Amino acid sequence: MKSKRIVIIGAGAAGIAAATRLLESGFENVLLLEAENRFGGRIHTIPFADNVVDLGAQWCHGEQGNAIYELTRDLDMLHPTDEIEGDFKCIRSNKEVVADVVIDRLRSITSNLEPTQQKGLKDYEGSLGTYLTEAFWRNLQPLTDVDRVVAREFFENCKKMFSSMDGADHLFEVSGKGQHEYLDCEGDLHLNWRDKGFRSFLCLLMKADQADAFDLGLLNEHIQYNARVEHIEWQSPTGDIRIRLWNGELILADHVICTVSLGVLKEIHQKLFIPPLPLVKCRAIDGLKLGTVDKIYLEFKEPFTPLDWPGFSLLWREEDLVELRNTGYYWLESLFSFHRVSCQPRLLQGWIIGQHARHMETLSEAEVFDALLWLFKKFFTSEVPTPVRLLRTRWYTNPNFRGSYFFRAIYTEEVKTSSSDLAIPILDEKDGRPLLQFAGEATHPHFYSTAHGAVDSGWREAQRLITHYLDHNPHLEE
Ligand SMILES: Cc1cc2nc3c(=O)[nH]c(=O)nc-3n(C[C@H](O)[C@H](O)[C@H](O)COP(=O)(O)OP(=O)(O)OC[C@H]3O[C@@H](n4cnc5c(N)ncnc54)[C@H](O)[C@@H]3O)c2cc1C
Structure with a gap:
């Protein structure tokens, strides 16, 4: 379990939530591949004017059942509307x-x-x-x-x-x-981070020092920036998943958790996955919508x-x-x-x-x-x-996002698809091993379009791997 090679594509809220949960659960070989030169994805806090601004997610929407609120509630990080x-x-x-x-x-x-x-x-x-x-x-x-x-x-x-x-x-x-x-x-649906920005939450997840721009906490040595993934060959005779980056670098994995946005999936899924994804998944990528x-x-x-x-x-x-x-x-x-x-x-x-x-x-x-x-x-x-x-x-022009966040369209109902279809993992036919997993806000059945939905989805996929290994090695639970 420790040495299983887990590659997470995208270091946004979902990717960071999945990676930190896996590392904290004893997995050691976890690598986040991120196309940008920073972590956070659609959470992007930058210095501006008197302190910082959030270019993406800005508010924590709600309290009860909200993973972000629950993690920060006693830490004086979030403030009422x-x-x-x-x-x-x-x-x-x-x-x-x-x-x-x-x-x-x-x-x-x-x-x-x-x-x-x-x-x-x-x-x-x-x-x-x-x-x-x-x-x-x-x-x-x-x-x-x-x-x-x-x-x-x-x-x-x-x-x-x-x-x-x-x-x-x-x-x-x-x-x-x-x-x-x-x-x-x-x-409260508009809890704010005052002068610290949404990034402070990601630092908390990573156990990183927010004051130190280069500290990645738990994820030190686990994130590769400027690592745009071009192809994922998820079926091979050796059982390895082969991930090819834009610069030709090849990375082998046992499991891949893909967290790229719905906009990115829409644009590149046909060439990203080799062989192509099953029909149910293609229908979800087509049927779910996002605007700008x-x-x-x-x-x-x-x-x-x-x-x-x-x-x-x-x-x-x-x-x-x-x-x-x-x-x-x-x-x-x-x-x-x-x-x-x-x-x-x-x-x-x-x-x-x-x-x-x-x-x-x-x-x-x-x-x-x-x-x-x-x-x-x-x-x-x-x-x-x-x-x-x-x-x-x-958010649209950037090829690593291609839009803002997911919504259910009339067309989504027509083609009878849902976030749950996007979330279904692809398992190895022989041993049931999760090969390709999907996380990210658009895969959450109820909290889609939000940062807390993204976090929950990352934890869900981390838990899927933890459960997989516990089922195969029950003694690990002790
Ligand atoms: C303008 C705006 C305002 C918002 N306001 C709020 C708000 O107030 N509250 C709230 O809760 N939510 C808000 N949201 C939504 C919230 O930001 C998102 O739901 C959440 O951050 C999505 O996280 P994610 O991990 O699913 O995806 P992302 O953050 O998109 O992470 C995916 C990562 O994958 C990377 N990537 C893409 N393609 C590749 C590739 N080929 N190879 C490697 N890496 C790749 C991307 O660079 C990105 O870092 C807002 C979003 C926007 C755009």
């Missing part, structure tokens, strides 16, 4: 700030439309977009004094926000009944008003939208809000989704910067100071 995360203002594209009383009334409808709380979705065959649209306009009916034009602009913005939570390009491709597969962990959600951080010289609001949503008037779509700034339509960031008084964080996010990723930083200055001029009466720095994510 920040008070700056209050209600956003809504500004229209004619610079009008919509009155709070109007927004409160509209929010009273949308807060009851939280997708995971909709009992009516259980057997709903249509898309989440259709369901929410019908529910919104139905619930608006009694509010006769609310301006329908503003209500429409508000709801358009909400749909983008809901899409970003799901990780979908738009809500009309998201499965309505699929929402019930996802489980919220009870408790990107962040934009703007650093200002000092905190300023009126942007000392918790945040603001951008409501486009129909006539301004028609005009916008005829300009080079058309992609700004999908940039739906900005908000403040915990412990970062000089930052604004924006969110953009879908096709327009992918277009934004192709632009130069200067082009994105100019577009944002134009946007602020369009929406604000007072002059917004020029930011000193801009930072935007490119």
